Amino acid sequence: EFCDVISKDNMGGGSSIFTKQELDDYQELTYFTKKEIHHVYKRFKSLAPNPEAVTKATKLSRDELYALPEIKVNPFKDRIVRVFSSSGDDSMTFEDFLDMMSVFCDHAPLAIKIEYAFRIYDFDEDDSLGREDLRKLIDRLTGEMKLGESDMEQLIQAVIEESDLDNDDGLSFAEFEHKMTKNPEFVTSFRIRM
């Protein structure tokens, strides 16, 4: 019962859900401050069907995660959840959730964002953005208005020509990183604010 009482008091003593060691660790391992970590935990709790019973070990299922307002209408939400789910089955614990929000926050450096962006856009998970990946990406991005087949082909061809330097018909991580570091818009687009 004592533990229940403590876990209900979320902002009271500062580190009542987390021990001081855990909070320090989280702060060191993510790009958040302590206050922000608490805020993220509150949001995590709000997604659960039974917020009172949420502990650090609770796993949120995929559908519960999709209800998060920040990613609810994102065309890539399934990829995001898959990439950050450490067990690979689209369910996330609080630590996975914290990891995800940390990567998307404003303070995360470019390198880590590029790394995760590459994983998110790599639909078939073969470590390369091949033609099929690009095709799926364009489909997600154009939404309801589909591009014509010839336009799609031309677009894929143009991207491959621009960025594929070793002629293996796809973008490797090095090539992707090479292009994305040059674009200042990437950081402003690839973030989610809590």
Added chain:
Amino acid sequence: MEFNEQSNLLRNGGDRPTTSYGGRAQTYRDTEEYSYDNSSFAVDYEGLSSSDLVESSRSRSKSIVGERESASDILYRLRYSFLDPDLDSEHVISETQDCLTGQDKLRFKEDILEGIREVCLPMKQKLRIRRIITTDRVNRRRDQNSKKYINSKSRKNGSGFLHLWESSITKLTAYFGSTVASYFTFLRTLFFLNLVTGIILFSFIGVPQITTGAFLLDLDDKGNTFGHFGDLSYSMLFYGIYQDAVDGFSLPLSYFLTWIAVNLLTVLYLASSMYLRYRRSKLSDTGSDFPFTWSMFCYFDFTINTKAGVKDHLKAFCTDLKEKIREEKSLEVVAWLKKLQIYFLRLVSNVIVLGLLGGSGYLIYYVAQQEADERDVDFNDNFKELAKEIYERYRLAAVVAILKLVVPSIFKLLVKMESYQPRTELKFTLARTTFFHYASLIVFITSLTKKADCIDGQEPQITSTPSSVPSNHSTNNSTSCATNQCWENIVGEEIFKLILVDLGVCIAVGILFDVLIAVFVRTRTCCCKMDYSEFVVTSNVLDLVYGQGLVWLGLYFSPLMALVAVVKLFIVFYFRYFVARFANIPPKKMFRASRSGSFYLFLLLITWILCFIPVVYILIEKTPSVDCGPFAKKDRAYKVIDFLDSLDDLPSWLSWVKDALDYIATAIVIIPVIVVLILLVLYYRVKSSSYNALIQELRRQLVFERKIERKKVFAKALSAPALGSLGKTTGSAVTGEMSRKTSAVTFTA
């Protein structure tokens, strides 16, 4: 050779490896630590699984005797640990940790701890690794370092005041995206800039004035009223009231120096934030480098999280993409006759633009030179008289504001006639509109300050005897210098009028266009297919910059102008916010540079320069008015600094200082200085363009080298005798391996 039995992952062109992210195994393999001569062997890859490879590499790494893995090696391996599900990272780390002692151990721990955050591992694993590493000793040392780091971070995040309006901006971002949000953050920056400026000016100039108790200018002995705002004209808002002597505090000196200090602060802030942003962007303003790749991967804005917002965003993306594809296709050879026609049209439109610029400049000058009849506003007069009065007073401001409204729209229409690419079209319109704004500001201020000149060429008398003057000059307009009453006040008032009229026009246009169209669309009264008006970011930003330029112009003539600007920005923010929420849709075409925000700072910097120079010129050349203001007794405003004043009568042994200063100000020195500066600018431009050319050349070499390497290896593989298991390899597999290796080595450099 001992590495013969080692296996190697080779990639076939069409064959995807069995595990996820398998391709990076090759990259992982080819670090300097594990370099080996791979031309001497080739391997059967078909039957391999990744665990074999990892096993072999691990055993190989153990066979490297005495070679302990450093922290960076381990971090590197951790980055690719998704390849290797059996990699027991904790085991490896604790082993390595045990091998080290003392200072090395401490450094190892610190390196790992610092680097672990950047590695893409699930949080659980990172926590486990941290638990292994941290001991009390390391903690104590790191706590000291991390406390500083945490404090700086929390300071950055915790100050809620700097995040004023943050929730409103987030709500807007959810629908409109980052571009529109950048306009509002820019507005907020301007708000704080003006607030700080206003507070400094008020505390150094306003507070001493308040202590004297004089809130209104005392004009009993003058008899002539010059103000257009009634009591407000003589208040602390304008220059005229500030006295030239306050007990124990030299108000003129403070006035002058505070103004200079505020300007310096502004330019320092602008230059430093531009510098920081520019460094971060790594010289990548060349938007045409990789248009397709960038629009595929960087366009989609993750900050939008409403359904309607995403829909509009994706629609804009689609149109943008289709446009880009059309652009590609349309780079065909245009017929000779059509080219001629296009060039002729461009010439015509440029002539029209120049004509418009010249015409509006002359119009502003003409209206400013009209002397308004100085009459009192008597509210007993009938309405017509009142209207005429208002017209005459606000004539100049109205002309400038209406021109500002009309001419950029004409520019937008004109540029359509010129058949440019859409992006060039936008740039041209932007450049012309900016130039027009600056030109109108400069003409405005110079024509106003002509009022400060003596019309009949006399030098104004410094010692004025006010009692003798009014009897001669109470009724006619200024024909003699002594009656140039408080020209600084007049200039200040005109600028203030312009700011008010500008605000009024902005609100009126917003209501008339955006809100009314929204009402029509919602109630479907108009039968034609109308859509909501877009939130055009560029023209709104230009408006903000123009307004800020006005404030900077007026800061000398009216110290509290900054606080007026604060109130104005507050009103503008909420007005735009509500119009955007209820009557606007996201812009269909996006101006690329607008997301990063450094472009706005650049505009602001240019505006600052263009507004500082005229005021400095006025300070140096014009005599302050004799009957009001802190510099009333001086010949020139800057002479309030005693050093500069006493230059006239220095002791003879210091007279060379005066001679030197006089000499410096002549053309003989200034022109060569300007020439040298221009040459420097040219030199740096040439340097940067040659760097660009170098980058292009290197890129070409990179691609070329790839092709040549492949051909070489292909030839070698075909000609080499079979080495045992080589029989199963094909040329393309070897080529694939080579290309991956060279690409990895070159890219990770």
